[in-house]
Amino acid sequence: MNNIIRDFNAKKEIENITAWIxxxxxxxxxKASAVIGLSGGKDSTIVAALLVRALGKDRVVGVLMPDxxxxxxxxxxxxxxxxxxxxxxxxxxxxxEGEKKALEAAGVTLSKDAMINTPPRIRMATLYAIAxxxxxxxxxxxxxxxxxDYVGYxxxxxxxxxxxxxCSDFLVCQMxxxxxxxxxxxxxxxKTPSDGLSGMSDEDKLGFTYDTLDKYVLxxxxxxxxxxxxxxxxxxxxxxxxxxxPTYRQS
Numbered sequence: 001m002n003n004i005i006r007d008f009n010a011k012k013e014i015e016n017i018t019a020w021i022x023x024x025x026x027x028x029x030x031k032a033s034a035v036i037g038l039s040g041g042k043d044s045t046i047v048a049a050l051l052v053r054a055l056g057k058d059r060v061v062g063v064l065m066p067d068x069x070x071x072x073x074x075x076x077x078x079x080x081x082x083x084x085x086x087x088x089x090x091x092x093x094x095x096x097e098g099e100k101k102a103l104e105a106a107g108v109t110l111s112k113d114a115m116i117n118t119p120p121r122i123r124m125a126t127l128y129a130i131a132x133x134x135x136x137x138x139x140x141x142x143x144x145x146x147x148x149d150y151v152g153y154x155x156x157x158x159x160x161x162x163x164x165x166x167c168s169d170f171l172v173c174q175m176x177x178x179x180x181x182x183x184x185x186x187x188x189x190x191k192t193p194s195d196g197l198s199g200m201s202d203e204d205k206l207g208f209t210y211d212t213l214d215k216y217v218l219x220x221x222x223x224x225x226x227x228x229x230x231x232x233x234x235x236x237x238x239x240x241x242x243x244x245x246p247t248y249r250q251s
Contacts, residue, residue, distance in 0.1 A: 029137060031137070036127075037123055047167055052083050065123045067093050078188070090126050143165075144168050171218070
């Protein structure tokens with residue numbers, strides 16, 4: 001992967017993203033703060049650091065949202081401490097369990113997918129509740145990257161939501177380069193990515209590595225035909241997550 005991204009100018013992109021964030025807030029919330037969920041992983045860490053560069057630490061609010069116990073929550077706390085931003089810890093477990101019980105009482109048996117996607121959607125509701133409760137209002141940051149988006153590895157109206165998305169045009173390999181250029185801790189930028197909910201890594205759940213995915217997206221090359229088919233399938237069935245909601249127009 002190093003050879004593939006050797007022409008990627010992380011320093012220049014950091015400047016471009018920072019300028020884009022400033023401009024977006026000038027037009028969509030000149031006094032508003034950015035609200036971001038801090039998972040302790042590379043994407044939220046990098047986006048939070050870029051927000052601080054663009055807006056200043058006093059206009060960035062981090063939110064830690066464990067679903068009960070979160071083994072790596074200290075990483076999230078470390079991010080807030082390093083960046084010097086205000087943060088809140090909101091344990092979403094009671095809300096998740098309350099939603100499940102309410103649905104069960106209504107006679108709804110949750111599917112496996114619904115069980116997986118309910119916590120991320122409650123996390124997003126939490127971010128918006130905090131954003132709307134800030135004195136000057138808040139805008140919720142989306143922290144998805146292009147690799148995740150390509151295969152739809154996100155929850156619709158969960159972590160795929162947000163008011164603005166500074167890094168959705170960058171693949172995982174490029175995000176790592178940006179994080180390194182920002183001087184962020186290597187153990188955060190290069191840690192094994194996971195959703196913090198399932199106990200599994202992203203790559204275990206996907207069935208292929210991000211390096212394999214990034215290489216395919218950048219070059220069209222995937223040595224394993226079965227992996228190529230899986231990536232193509234995921235891309236096709238999850239495109240709806242990136243598209244604006246379809247609307248009927250009267251004739």
